[in-house]
Amino acid sequence: MKVEDIQSVVVIGAGIMGEGIAQNFAQSGLSVRLVDRESPIVESCLAKIDANLGLFQEFGLLQEDPSDITSRIAPFLSGELARATEGCDFVVEAIPEILELKRELFNNLESLSRDIILSSNTSSLTISAIAEGLRDPGKVVGLHYFNPAHIIPAVEIHRGRQTSDEVVEVTRELMFRVGKKPVLVRKELPGFIINRLTGAMEREIDYLLDEGIVTPEDLDTAVKASYGFRLACLGPMEAEDMIGLDTAARSSGNIFKVLSNKTEPSPMLLDKVDKGELGIKSGKGWYDYAGKTREEIGDKINRRLLKQLALFRAA
Numbered sequence: 001m002k003v004e005d006i007q008s009v010v011v012i013g014a015g016i017m018g019e020g021i022a023q024n025f026a027q028s029g030l031s032v033r034l035v036d037r038e039s040p041i042v043e044s045c046l047a048k049i050d051a052n053l054g055l056f057q058e059f060g061l062l063q064e065d066p067s068d069i070t071s072r073i074a075p076f077l078s079g080e081l082a083r084a085t086e087g088c089d090f091v092v093e094a095i096p097e098i099l100e101l102k103r104e105l106f107n108n109l110e111s112l113s114r115d116i117i118l119s120s121n122t123s124s125l126t127i128s129a130i131a132e133g134l135r136d137p138g139k140v141v142g143l144h145y146f147n148p149a150h151i152i153p154a155v156e157i158h159r160g161r162q163t164s165d166e167v168v169e170v171t172r173e174l175m176f177r178v179g180k181k182p183v184l185v186r187k188e189l190p191g192f193i194i195n196r197l198t199g200a201m202e203r204e205i206d207y208l209l210d211e212g213i214v215t216p217e218d219l220d221t222a223v224k225a226s227y228g229f230r231l232a233c234l235g236p237m238e239a240e241d242m243i244g245l246d247t248a249a250r251s252s253g254n255i256f257k258v259l260s261n262k263t264e265p266s267p268m269l270l271d272k273v274d275k276g277e278l279g280i281k282s283g284k285g286w287y288d289y290a291g292k293t294r295e296e297i298g299d300k301i302n303r304r305l306l307k308q309l310a311l312f313r314a315a
Helices: 016-027 039-058 066-070 078-085 099-112 165-177 194-210 216-224 227-231 236-243 245-258 267-274 294-314
Strands: 008-012 031-036 073-077 090-093 117-120 140-145 154-159 181-185
Touching (some): 008 078, 016 066, 016 140, 031 039, 031 078, 039 066, 039 294, 073 078, 078 099, 090 099, 117 165, 140 165, 165 181, 194 216, 194 267, 216 227, 227 236
Parallel strands (some): 031 073, 154 181
Antiparallel strands (some): 140 154
């Protein structure tokens, strides 16, 4: 298969990740079939995509009318999977991060067609684990988007032990075609690249909060106004070259030995989860969102990110 042969994509899972993935493909001119178990979930997803496109238009990031884009997205229910995938070229799975559910879905997909590339938006599972037991695991590839998927440019492409080189390359070319910045994960390991980096940072953040060294508010300010500010235009290796590798080596030698090496989540974090303080979805997390809807909060976040996306594209 060549990347130019791909004209239609199936996105399975109309949650927060499926929403952004479907929008990205449709914005890039591809026909999208959006699949989920219940009509209200799909309808809600389509409404959110419509709102997202309105914001893109407001920021001058659309080349066509939003209605033309949404016309390329067709809704389907899970029971219509055979019809949804008929004649389709590429599948993105974006269902919950439960290995048994993913294996069941990929078994069903393989029984429907042998000519489709099957990708998973898994954020932590390996493709070898997901594709275990399939007749043709060579056509299964990992395609890890970042939330919100319709805005964040990066996508991690990762392979299983038997994923074919052709499938990896076609997937990579497809991501370029839809305006993403694909990164290849060259060895199979859980968490891939970015989730391992953010996991290491999260462990040290937990330590700083648990020890009372910083408040959540000051920690956010410190990161956004220093490390995060720089990361928007300088990658960590570019920044290390700027700082000086000799300085980086000395700092690493001094700091690494005193970093947290805990293997369990923060007690403070677990306490919040036990209280039902789950963040935006529950109305309270590290911050209190009382009196604000999820849509209002999401709109504010998206506006901040879209300003950054406009600058990123210009650069």
